[in-house]
Amino acid sequence: xxxxxxxxxxxxxxxxxxxxxxxxxxxxxxxxxxxxxxxxxxxxxxxxxxxxxxxxxxxxxxxxxxxxxxxxxxxxxxxxxxxxxxxxxxxxxxxxxxxxxxxxxxxxxxxxxxxx
Amino acid sequence: xxxxxxxxxxxxxxxxxxxxxxxxxxxxxxxxxxxxxxxxxxxxxxxxxxxxxxxxxxxxxxxxxxxxxxxxxxxxxxxxxxxxxxxxxxxxxxxxxxxxxxxxxxxxxxx
Numbered sequence: 001x002x003x004x005x006x007x008x009x010x011x012x013x014x015x016x017x018x019x020x021x022x023x024x025x026x027x028x029x030x031x032x033x034x035x036x037x038x039x040x041x042x043x044x045x046x047x048x049x050x051x052x053x054x055x056x057x058x059x060x061x062x063x064x065x066x067x068x069x070x071x072x073x074x075x076x077x078x079x080x081x082x083x084x085x086x087x088x089x090x091x092x093x094x095x096x097x098x099x100x101x102x103x104x105x106x107x108x109x110x111x112x113x114x115x116x
Numbered sequence: 117x118x119x120x121x122x123x124x125x126x127x128x129x130x131x132x133x134x135x136x137x138x139x140x141x142x143x144x145x146x147x148x149x150x151x152x153x154x155x156x157x158x159x160x161x162x163x164x165x166x167x168x169x170x171x172x173x174x175x176x177x178x179x180x181x182x183x184x185x186x187x188x189x190x191x192x193x194x195x196x197x198x199x200x201x202x203x204x205x206x207x208x209x210x211x212x213x214x215x216x217x218x219x220x221x222x223x224x225x226x227x
Contacts, residue, residue: 002158040124041204043217044163057212090158100146100166100207105215107151 003027005090006108014080014116021076021111023091027087029106031096032074034066037110049074050096081115088112119140120218122204127224130193136189136202136221144209150178150189151203153220159203163189191223199225 048055048096049068065077092105130132148175151159152191165180206216
């Protein structure tokens with residue numbers, strides 16, 4: 001148990017569907033992240049929220065839309081996805097502040113997404 | 117660019133020792149982390165190195181050489197439950213994407 005909970009664990013969706021992934025952290029951390037994990041590839045950072053403010057990144061397609069209503073919850077809204085978006089989506093949290101070791105990431109178990 | 121390399125897969129027998137190497141070229145360096153990820157589960161923190169040398173934690177040890185851009189994770193007295201993917205991650209000085217990850221090394225422990 002890492003203190004970061006993700007739902008659902010598995011999701012199958014068609015390219016025209018709209019769905020949302022949910023993440024909740026119980027660690028009192030002040031930063032939350034969405035990562036994409038594809039087979040045999042490094043984790044790819046998608047979005048960062050630090051102190052509930054989104055850190056801008058223009059490389060993620062607009063069909064992925066994050067939402068962070070408070071420091072404990074993070075959502076990833078999905079619409080009109082493509083088959084190449086099929087992957088494991090991991091949520092993580094950390095405590096930003098002094099001490100680099102304290103910045104280690106705590107991950108959820110991920111949502112395995114399949115886009116048909 | 118940023119680059120973190122580690123072997124794709126390693127196989128070893130129960131009770132043996134396995135060393136997973138990681139080489140990195142990153143923009144700045146604030147430490148190196150190793151994570152363990154069992155299939156279908158969350159990556160979990162194993163170790164952190166920021167100074168050169170060896171850090172030991174029970175059966176697992178991690179080594180760092182900053183001048184060589186090199187680290188290894190040493191797993192001793194292998195157990196079947198050690199079969200997992202091991203991720204090398206560098207904490208960089210980038211304002212975006214502070215953590216750079218390797219693709220992971222799948223360790224298979226055989227009886």
